[in-house]
Amino acid sequence: MQNNSLISIVGAGPGDPELLTVKALKRIQDADCILHDALVSMEILSLAKPEAQQIYVGKIYLDGQDQTDRQEGINQLIIELATKGQKIVRLKSGDPMIFGRGAEEIRFCIENKLNYEVIPGVTSALGAASLYGIPLTERGKNSMVLFGTGHYCEGDFCDLETFVSVLKSGSPIIFFMGLNKLVKLAQRLMEQEISPETKVQILSKVSQMDASSLEGTLENIAQLLLTKKPPMPALVIIGKNVERLSNP
Numbered sequence: 001m002q003n004n005s006l007i008s009i010v011g012a013g014p015g016d017p018e019l020l021t022v023k024a025l026k027r028i029q030d031a032d033c034i035l036h037d038a039l040v041s042m043e044i045l046s047l048a049k050p051e052a053q054q055i056y057v058g059k060i061y062l063d064g065q066d067q068t069d070r071q072e073g074i075n076q077l078i079i080e081l082a083t084k085g086q087k088i089v090r091l092k093s094g095d096p097m098i099f100g101r102g103a104e105e106i107r108f109c110i111e112n113k114l115n116y117e118v119i120p121g122v123t124s125a126l127g128a129a130s131l132y133g134i135p136l137t138e139r140g141k142n143s144m145v146l147f148g149t150g151h152y153c154e155g156d157f158c159d160l161e162t163f164v165s166v167l168k169s170g171s172p173i174i175f176f177m178g179l180n181k182l183v184k185l186a187q188r189l190m191e192q193e194i195s196p197e198t199k200v201q202i203l204s205k206v207s208q209m210d211a212s213s214l215e216g217t218l219e220n221i222a223q224l225l226l227t228k229k230p231p232m233p234a235l236v237i238i239g240k241n242v243e244r245l246s247n248p
Contacts, residue, residue: 005082007114009102011095011121015041016207019122027119032086035077039093039233041208071101075108082114093233095123098147099176125174128206128235132213133245134172141241142171150178150185157181157188164192172239179234183225186218189238194218199242204234211248 008027013019020028028034028047036045038058045054057074074090081088096102096118109116125147129136136145146166151158166173167189178185179202190196196219205211212231216224218238 005085005087005115007078007082007088007090007109007116008119009090009096009105009116010092010119011100011123012036012040012044012091012093013122014094014124014127014206014208015039015044017041017043017047019127019207020044020047021119021121024119024121027087027089028091030087031089033081034089034091035074036091037093040091044091071104074105078105078108078114079112092121093124095121098123098125099149124206124233124235125176128203128237129174131207131246131248132201132203133247134201134237134242135245136172136174138241142169142239144169144171146171146173147176148173148178149176150181152181157185160188160192164189164194167194167198167239170240172237172242175236175238177233178236179230179232182236183222186221190218195240198238198240201237201242201244202230202234203237204230204232206235207248213244213247215244 010024010027012024025047029049031048031052033053033055034045034048035055035057048054055077059070078088090105092100092102094100102118106116106118137143148159148163157163163173186200196217198218200216200218200221202214204213214224214228214230
């Protein structure tokens with residue numbers, strides 16, 4: 001393998017090219033090949049040099065892909081490109097280490113003695129909170145925030161007890177990939193004595209030109225979603241203090 005081969009595992013942020021880190025921008029502009037996920041914006045991909053190869057390796061909700069096979073295919077591509085001495089950017093939306101399978105690809109690089117680096121990105125959760133002025137921690141109100149998903153275990157939410165505990169403490173929870181299960185989640189939280197007046201923020205396509213938002217409570221969110229269909233990808237923030245102080 002040639003010494004100038006480098007695999008850069010890069011966080012692309014929530015979508016706005018201006019939210020890229022300087023280091024991420026440099027790697028994108030210098031890449032020979034970019035392996036990108038579904039949620040990386042065209043504006044960011046257009047920053048690559050014209051001769052750079054761009055390969056889609058992403059997934060979208062219910063696209064039928066087997067995730068083990070998909071990841072093995074990505075790994076094989078990385079090996080093939082690295083043996084050619086190419087500068088490879090593995091471009092992920094948000095941050096590689098937050099629901100981005102970054103750890104799996106780091107382990108693969110280590111096991112195969114590949115030259116790699118990881119470049120952080122602005123995760124959509126923090127981007128959304130800042131853009132909409134939603135305080136995730138605030139003096140005198142709460143001192144933590146939980147990032148979670150709406151995954152099921154044996155017919156119920158895997159981390160329901162933790163969700164309930166965090167919300168009762170006054171702290172918020174940010175759910176990635178949770179919109180499709182939000183109505184059920186709201187019901188289960190109220191059954192666990194979380195106040196029906198607890199605020200719910202749905203923030204879609206954070207930082208992008210077609211960003212949108214929907215605000216409700218655990219009690220009324222099901223009714224709101226009957227008439228309003230927030231586009232994907234969407235984040236859900238739940239908590240008694242998650243009011244918006246601004247709008248982007």
